[in-house]
Amino acid sequence: MARGDHIYVCRDSFKGVCVGRTLYTHHAVDMGDRTVIEYVPATGTKRDSIIQRRLLADFGQGGRVEVRQYGTRLDHETAAARAESMLGTARYDFLTNNCEHFASWCVTGHASSSQIENGVTSAGLVGTAAIAPSLGIELVGGLGTAAVRSGPNLMSGLSAIGGSAIGGIAVLSGASGLVTTGVMCYALADKPTLPDDEREARRMGRQGALGGAVIGTAGALYVVGAMGVPGYSAAGISSGLGAWVTMPAKPHSAPF
Numbered sequence: 001m002a003r004g005d006h007i008y009v010c011r012d013s014f015k016g017v018c019v020g021r022t023l024y025t026h027h028a029v030d031m032g033d034r035t036v037i038e039y040v041p042a043t044g045t046k047r048d049s050i051i052q053r054r055l056l057a058d059f060g061q062g063g064r065v066e067v068r069q070y071g072t073r074l075d076h077e078t079a080a081a082r083a084e085s086m087l088g089t090a091r092y093d094f095l096t097n098n099c100e101h102f103a104s105w106c107v108t109g110h111a112s113s114s115q116i117e118n119g120v121t122s123a124g125l126v127g128t129a130a131i132a133p134s135l136g137i138e139l140v141g142g143l144g145t146a147a148v149r150s151g152p153n154l155m156s157g158l159s160a161i162g163g164s165a166i167g168g169i170a171v172l173s174g175a176s177g178l179v180t181t182g183v184m185c186y187a188l189a190d191k192p193t194l195p196d197d198e199r200e201a202r203r204m205g206r207q208g209a210l211g212g213a214v215i216g217t218a219g220a221l222y223v224v225g226a227m228g229v230p231g232y233s234a235a236g237i238s239s240g241l242g243a244w245v246t247m248p249a250k251p252h253s254a255p256f
Helices: 056-060 076-085 099-108 114-143 151-162 165-187 196-226 234-245
Strands: 006-010 025-030 035-041 049-055
Touching: 006 056, 006 099, 025 056, 025 076, 025 099, 035 056, 035 099, 049 056, 076 099, 099 114, 165 196
Parallel strands: none
Antiparallel strands: 006 025, 025 035, 035 049
């Protein structure tokens, strides 16, 4: 560690070592004299935190203190001066101005928080997986012109969405994949301040998310056409979707 470094410590750790990326980490700027500048709760709650200078030992609380690595950053003295200029400031906000935002702003000039970004991404992925299927079923059923959830209703609803039944399936699958891709691209957005290897990994991740969405849409079309009555006729699509929806779940005892 050196003066002007962005440092962090796990608050939930095993023997002082972070054991997962989702664990809460606390961040500060090292001042090079066994002190740090960080957000410190003034009345026992984080929302009343004030930027203060205190001992490194108090910051670490027995945990292993690590240095956040950057590809590009401000020089160390500038970072330390930025931290000192904020002493006494009370602008803490968990979502937009937490301890990680503060430390990254001091060191790079850009406030960011990987913890918040990871949380938003996880919530987005879970929400998409949980809500999208139900919304798709309700949308198709609502646009259909026959008895609800009947074969004719299903076919007419899909046609209303995509111009044809198979087009409707492609639109629904593609829309879900597009949302998921958007969430992943947000999580893996490029940041010039990151090390080159992490930037490259993020780039490959964004490409993989897009490719996965395309493959997922094609796979959905193939499965519907292959199950039930083979083909993409009205009977093929209806029976294929029916077979897909009623397919039994894999036993919990299965190894994969």
